[in-house]
Amino acid sequence: MSIPVYNLFSPLYDKKLVNRSLEMLIKDLEERLEETFIEISQDEIGHYHSPLIFVNSGGVEGYFKEIYRLFHEPYIILASDTNNSLAASLEILTFLKQQGLKAEIIHGDLSYVASRINAWQKVTAAKKRLNGINVGAIGKPSDWLIASNVDYDKVRKAFAINIIDLKITELLAEIKKVSASPTLLTELKNGAQKGKIQSLYQKTFDQESLDGAFHIYLALKNICNKYKLQALTIRCFDLLNTVYNTGCIALALLNDEKIISACEGDLSALLSMLILNALTGEPVFMANPSRIDTKTNQLILAHCTLPLSMADLFTLNTHFESNIGVGIHGEIRCGEATIFRLNADLRRYFVSGIIILENQYQDNLCRTQIKVKMNESVKHLLLNPMGNHQLICKGEHSELVNIFMNMILEE
Structure with a gap:
């Protein structure tokens, strides 16, 4: 099994340094979830029901505003504790709520983050399973x-x-x-x-x-x-x-x-x-x-x-x-x-x-x-x-x- 992930990253940051800072987080989450994160491109967003939106860094809010309609609800936002990820995620979540859209930030200790991602995977799969029966x-x-x-x-x-x-x-x-x-x-x-x-x-x-x-x-x-x-x-x-x-x-x-x-x-x-x-x-x-x-x-x-x-x-x-x-x-x-x-x-x-x-x-x-x-x-x-x-x-x-x-x- 794999979890589709769309990464939000600002060119204001050094991509190599950001990736290096997130490597351990991703590895630990994959081990806890027993699933692999698969990065998807902008063109692939619409092919997935509620992919994980991983805010890699700050400075991505304006870009996200341009593309948010490509995603299906609910918006599941993963925020790390580095590179202003949480600050950007809070702004994004506030914007989505202002549009009347369902969204949540997942952030905190690894156990909570993993359990919440797992729960949302099950929830979105269940809604898809009920659709059209x-x-x-x-x-x-x-x-x-x-x-x-x-x-x-x-x-x-x-x-x-x-x-x-x-x-x-x-x-x-x-x-x-x-x-x-x-x-x-x-x-x-x-x-x-x-x-x-x-x-x-x-x-x-x-x-x-x-x-x-x-x-x-x-x-x-x-x-x-x-x-x-x-x-x-x-x-x-x-x-x-x-x-x-x-x-x-x-x-x-x-x-x-x-x-x-x-x-x-x-x-x-x-x-x-x-x-x-x-x-x-x-x-x-x-x-x-x-x-x-x-x-x-x-x-x-x-x-x-x-x-x-x-x-x-x-x-x-x-x-x-x-x-x-x-x-x-x-x-x-x-x-x-x-x-x-x-x-x-x-x-x-x-x-x-x-x-x-x-x-x-x-x-x-x-x-x-x-x-x-x-x-x-x-x-x-x-x-x-x-x-x-x-x-x-x-x-x-x-x-x-x-x-x-x-x-x-x-x-």
């Missing part, structure tokens, strides 16, 4: 999600994501078609996912219900292929009284295939899942807060599906609320994780590092249940929630989410 909204949000409707135009402007409305009746028709073709299920059992499918069938569970769950999966796959969807959310409770099954298995498999999928038609939760996955590459567990303990700063999160790749172990059970279909009781490895939720207005969000303390099973909650301790106060969820569903991924990524969201919120 198609999201399917299969049915409207469930009736109880009264605070989770999003403005499609705002989503398109903020993330360049296209939302495609699809009727639940189209999915039901596709399920009927798949169910009438037994060979499709046979092909699935013997196909590329043979091992995973067989592991599900080997669980002690009603085979007819499993067949029905896989029919839903195959139908959703067909819809994804038809509309070129990279993500979807489904009004899944409508399946209970129509095909007498649930989408839990289907969404678990789709999420493992990087087709980010959310329950209950919750688009703001789906956007939160997309952001977490794009930033971290980790699968995401969508869950309800079920119990909150303000004394211990702990909460229990539960839902009936999760990406199977998140679970060290899993068993099958019925869907909690309906006691029909196929739900999943998965166990997620204890340790550091992140909880995140974007508000439906796209202007507010909540993120915190968490520690997964234990997995549990109580029959009066959704099937996958984790107890976590939150770094931020759990009172945030009681006083200023962003919605019901919370999104969890492994690893502590709250700073990365904050950088990404601050970039989005500035737009």
Whole structure:
């Protein structure tokens, strides 16, 4: 991997001396980042999304003003502690802010500088990854999600994501078609996912219900292929009284295939899942807060599906609320994780590092249940929630989410 760098240098300085003074800084950063700095020319600036702007010396402000439009936002400015680099960077940053542009100076000790460059690399890559993807909204949000409707135009402007409305009746028709073709299920059992499918069938569970769950999966796959969807959310409770099954298995498999999928038609939760996955590459567990303990700063999160790749172990059970279909009781490895939720207005969000303390099973909650301790106060969820569903991924990524969201919120 390499990091594109555009060097700003003033002819007022001795270039050889400046380069010599920066050699150790560059070498140390490359070692910490495990990547190489690649110098780019002015003609190449537009070929890269937010290349690193390295202010080698002072006296470059006027020249930068002439060329700043060649860069894409955000402007990531690296300033050293020699040759008036920081002074020039401050003037450049002030100018960019006056133009209403997103920009930041990275300066300080090597550890901070390296971690910040790494974070910005991930953030810009995530935004590029989300750009232009198609999201399917299969049915409207469930009736109880009264605070989770999003403005499609705002989503398109903020993330360049296209939302495609699809009727639940189209999915039901596709399920009927798949169910009438037994060979499709046979092909699935013997196909590329043979091992995973067989592991599900080997669980002690009603085979007819499993067949029905896989029919839903195959139908959703067909819809994804038809509309070129990279993500979807489904009004899944409508399946209970129509095909007498649930989408839990289907969404678990789709999420493992990087087709980010959310329950209950919750688009703001789906956007939160997309952001977490794009930033971290980790699968995401969508869950309800079920119990909150303000004394211990702990909460229990539960839902009936999760990406199977998140679970060290899993068993099958019925869907909690309906006691029909196929739900999943998965166990997620204890340790550091992140909880995140974007508000439906796209202007507010909540993120915190968490520690997964234990997995549990109580029959009066959704099937996958984790107890976590939150770094931020759990009172945030009681006083200023962003919605019901919370999104969890492994690893502590709250700073990365904050950088990404601050970039989005500035737009």
